[in-house]
Ligand SMILES: Nc1ncnc2c1ncn2[C@@H]1O[C@H](COP(=O)(O)OP(=O)(O)OP(=O)(O)O)[C@@H](O)[C@H]1O
């Protein structure tokens with residue numbers, strides 16, 4: 001129970017999403033800068049904010065008017081009072097309460113609307129920012145942490161966009177109005193009550209402080225648990241095949257147990273805080289004891305005491321808001337620091353590029369000169385690598401696992417940057433080409449292509465979104481994918497992907513090849529792209545590919561000598577550099593004969 005008219009002073013906003021670390025600076029940013037950056041997202045919604053502010057002002061007036069009407073009612077109600085006055089007062093009480101309730105509902109909805117719009121803008125801008133980043137820095141991130149930032153931290157920032165700031169303004173008005181009315185009713189009682197409330201509120205503030213720390217721990221535990229559950233789900237087949245159920249059980253239940261402990265710590269702090277609520281009743285008791293004596297002595301009316309008690313209840317909300325404001329804002333800024341840290345992490349792709357060249361319509365040379373690259377400073381993957389690719393040449397690239405073949409392909413597509421030496425297209429460094437044009441000109445098919453949760457048709461269309469249905473079918477037929485697509489329940493319109501109909505590894509690879517045919521790039525890199533397709537079908541697809549991309553350079557990275565039958569030249573990558581070998585040597589290297 002709490003004093004009437006308001007939420008208790010100790011009823012702080014303790015949802016896990018409302019709190020965060022209490023550091024004055026997060027990730028080294030001054031809070032004001034973070035606040036400014038966070039509030040910029042409110043700017044496009046200023047009209048709605050004005051509506052919310054107006055609604056809050058009206059609701060506040062209604063709140064203040066209510067106890068006064070109650071006072072008039074109680075003081076006027078005695079034997080022989082006017083029925084008409086009673087009617088008007090009841091009408092005013094009921095009417096103002098109904099209007100307040102109705103407007104409060106609208107006000108909450110408007111605040112929720114502002115908050116949700118801003119959070120959507122924030123999340124969308126985060127999606128865009130991360131799509132522009134260099135892939136290497138993104139890969140270092142733990143997926144659970146990224147999900148936690150997207151869902152929980154952005155949610156925590158929501159208190160900056162909901163009613164927190166507007167509340168501060170309106171609660172200030174409410175507080176001033178309530179204090180004036182309390183002083184009008186009884187000056188001594190006002191000073192005593194407000195003094196006691198303030199002293200109590202300041203002591204409660206320290207009790208609520210650990211909430212920020214335990215809620216941060218809870219968020220971290222949630223992120224770890226979501227990573228563990230995600231891993232558990234993805235590794236279903238592998239777990240069974242390896243008989244690793246005990247290991248996985250241990251991993252998931254360990255993370256869930258940490259989550260349980262974090263939740264318990266959180267619940268403990270929250271329940272300690274809720275104990276403080278009882279204190280407001282001690283103050284209310286003192287008020288009634290002192291005020292009651294004044295009523296008995298005829299120095300105060302009963303309605304006046306009732307109104308005073310109500311105003312005391314109303315004053316709890318502003319005091320609560322003032323005390324919690326700093327904590328709530330700090331929590332939101334802690335979350336904002338993590339959101340912006342992710343948005344600013346790593347470098348943007350193609351930063352500092354001045355190149356505006358389009359991918360050449362005719363490629364007459366592709367060369368790597370002294371290319372050096374390592375993921376870590378102390379380990380070189382490619383060392384002084386040289387390569388000359390002639391126009392229309394089909395090049396086979398072999399090498400032991402981990403020798404750097406995919407790394408070379410990623411450097412050519414600029415998924416990886418910062419290599420030593422130079423990679424040149426028609427004699428011009430890759431950096432001089434527009435990144436989007438470079439990626440449009442190159443067609444890369446990887447060993448494990450990503451299949452999106454969409455229809456088969458939509459998946460192929462990613463190759464060229466404006467292609468016609470006939471072109472899609474033709475591309476699928478070139479990739480020998482039509483055979484299995486036609487057998488799907490809804491053919492091209494069948495939805496595939498996570499949690500839906502699953503394709504086999506070879507079918508996924510053929511779908512990726514269909515994307516490539518539809519894209520029709522000027523240069524092709526196949527990175528083990530048919531490794532899961534049977535040899536006969538892979539041969540047919542390669543024949544189709546060579547005839548379709550005739551005159552355009554094709555690099556075939558493969559461990560399978562059969563995939564290298566149609567190439568003009570085979571290079572082996574060893575110790576970071578290339579040397580030419582024959583098909584027979586490639587077969588020997590792969591430990592088999594063609
Ligand atoms: N993101 C990364 N961070 C750090 N090291 C990496 C990363 N990606 C690859 N490596 C390392 O770089 C080396 C070359 O990897 P790469 O994937 O290019 O080999 P590969 O020749 O394509 O091997 P495979 O034939 O198995 O596909 C490996 O030792 C690998 O462990």
Ligand SMILES: [Mg+2]
Pocket residue numbers: 405406407527
């Ligand atoms: Mg590879």
